[in-house]
Amino acid sequence: MSGKPRLTYFNGRGRMESIRWLMAAAGVEFEEVFLETREQYLKLIKDGHLLFGQVPLVEMDGMKLVQTKAILNYIARKYNLLGKDLKEKAQIDMYVEGTIDLMTMILMFPFSPPDQKEAQLASIVEKAKTRYLPVYEKALKQHGQNFLVGNCLSWADIQLLEAILTLEEKKKDILAQFPQLQDFKARTSNIPNIKKFLQPGSPRKPPPDDAYVATVLKILGPL
Amino acid sequence: MAGKPKLYYVNGRGKMESIRWLLAAAGVEFEEEFIETKEDLEKLRSDGVLLFQQVPMVEIDGMKMVQTRAILSYIAAKHNLYGKDLNERTLIDMYVEGTMDLMGLMGLPLMLQTPEGKAKQIALIVERATTRYFPVYEKILKDHGQNFLVGNQFSWADVHLLEAILMTEELKSDVLSKFTLLQAFKTRISNIPTIKKFLQPGSQRKPPPDDEFVAKIKKIFNI
Numbered sequence: 001m002s003g004k005p006r007l008t009y010f011n012g013r014g015r016m017e018s019i020r021w022l023m024a025a026a027g028v029e030f031e032e033v034f035l036e037t038r039e040q041y042l043k044l045i046k047d048g049h050l051l052f053g054q055v056p057l058v059e060m061d062g063m064k065l066v067q068t069k070a071i072l073n074y075i076a077r078k079y080n081l082l083g084k085d086l087k088e089k090a091q092i093d094m095y096v097e098g099t100i101d102l103m104t105m106i107l108m109f110p111f112s113p114p115d116q117k118e119a120q121l122a123s124i125v126e127k128a129k130t131r132y133l134p135v136y137e138k139a140l141k142q143h144g145q146n147f148l149v150g151n152c153l154s155w156a157d158i159q160l161l162e163a164i165l166t167l168e169e170k171k172k173d174i175l176a177q178f179p180q181l182q183d184f185k186a187r188t189s190n191i192p193n194i195k196k197f198l199q200p201g202s203p204r205k206p207p208p209d210d211a212y213v214a215t216v217l218k219i220l221g222p223l
Numbered sequence: 224m225a226g227k228p229k230l231y232y233v234n235g236r237g238k239m240e241s242i243r244w245l246l247a248a249a250g251v252e253f254e255e256e257f258i259e260t261k262e263d264l265e266k267l268r269s270d271g272v273l274l275f276q277q278v279p280m281v282e283i284d285g286m287k288m289v290q291t292r293a294i295l296s297y298i299a300a301k302h303n304l305y306g307k308d309l310n311e312r313t314l315i316d317m318y319v320e321g322t323m324d325l326m327g328l329m330g331l332p333l334m335l336q337t338p339e340g341k342a343k344q345i346a347l348i349v350e351r352a353t354t355r356y357f358p359v360y361e362k363i364l365k366d367h368g369q370n371f372l373v374g375n376q377f378s379w380a381d382v383h384l385l386e387a388i389l390m391t392e393e394l395k396s397d398v399l400s401k402f403t404l405l406q407a408f409k410t411r412i413s414n415i416p417t418i419k420k421f422l423q424p425g426s427q428r429k430p431p432p433d434d435e436f437v438a439k440i441k442k443i444f445n446i
Contacts, residue, residue, distance in 0.1 A: 051317060051321070051359060052321050052324070052355055052356065052359060053355055061310075063310070063313065065313065065317065066317060067316065067317045067320035067321065068320075069292065069316065069320055070313060070316035070317040070319075070320050073312075073313070073316050074309070074313045074316070077309055077312070078309065086297065086300055086301065087284070087286065089296075089297075089300075090286060090288060090293060090296075090297045091286075093290065093292065093293035093296055093297070094274060094288065094289055094290050094293045096293075097290035097291075097292055097293050098274070098275050098290065101275070131275055131276055132275065135274060135275060
């Protein structure tokens with residue numbers, strides 16, 4: 001037992017990807033166990049490892065952590081990515097919940113019926129451009145600092161970068177009207193731990209493909 | 224402005240109800256402004272007070288907070304309902320995410336159903352409650368034998384679980400029949416003075432959604 005955190009999930013992004021991002025940004029090395037069969041998943045449940053019978057599962061510091069937001073909060077708190085006081089944390093929480101809402105739409109997208117995909121994608125892009133990205137653009141413009149909250153790297157910055165890059169995979173020019181976010185993206189991508197995570201060979205997972213969707217449905221059953 | 228928190232939402236449960244519960248449990252008096260029409264919502268949006276154009280919004284301590292989870296986290300931390308250390312906090316986070324998932328099944332996913340769909344959704348809720356969620360909390364109470372879920376101390380997790388239990392019982396009154404510790408928990412937590420007060424008629428607790436309420440929110444939120 002190496003003492004490194006151990007992540008159990010499918011071999012793909014899904015709900016675990018934000019956790020991989022946050023760990024990487026915090027400079028935490030981790031191991032991964034990939035779910036490949038339904039039997040493996042049922043065994044995890046039977047052996048009592050999954051509090052609510054669900055993944056993600058992160059084993060760290062003697063705990064079996066489940067529930068994505070609980071896991072992310074733990075890592076952010078442990079590695080000082082939650083601001084310096086309760087009010088900064090409140091601001092970070094608000095920003096992060098916004099990006100999580102947006103990312104959840106993207107996460108669910110591969111599982112939507114083929115005849116709805118075009119409309120869904122249009123909705124994601126529209127929400128991103130009118131509801132979410134303007135908020136972060138404005139925040140950065142208003143205080144003129146390098147980071148979203150408290151002039152210090154936080155969970156909010158890492159989550160926003162992840163959201164930006166994921167959106168760009170769907171629409172390359174999505175940042176066209178957001179100059180602050182373009183600078184933010186360049187700047188934040190160059191933070192050493194993040195730069196490393198963005199390089200080939202890192203634990204970062206590729207965008208979901210049909211094989212990934214098929215694996216998830218096989219293991220979990222219909223969603 | 225001595226600052227009672229002010230809640231902006233429709234006059235019904237929805238995503239604001241857990242916030243009402245937590246404030247009440249903490250003994251915090253609050254005011255409410257109700258959105259009655261589409262125009263009311265549009266005005267809040269055009270006034271620029273809704274960060275992501277969404278409600279709930281709570282004016283508290285000089286902030287206009289949005290995002291249910293961010294608001295709940297802030298209130299819990301401020302009023303010592305979040306455990307005494309990071310590990311306890313993380314347990315509370317995990318447990319609360321579970322009850323949030325359960326209560327999430329009872330919101331829009333239930334309200335927007337056809338009558339036939341409703342019966343199916345209720346069956347799903349009861350199944351999840353009795354096989355995925357309640358057994359977990361029953362076991363937690365059994366394993367440590369204490370009165371509260373975490374750290375032998377009243378916390379957000381207890382408030383949230385009581386809310387979830389009462390909501391589920393409204394759909395199936397005997398849903399706790401196999402969970403003797405949860406029955407005792409329910410009685411015990413209901414008798415905490417602040418909660419007892421909230422459970423009495425005339426409090427700011429909202430009734431279950433009826434057809435009139437569903438029609439109203441469809442109009443206001445364009446669903």
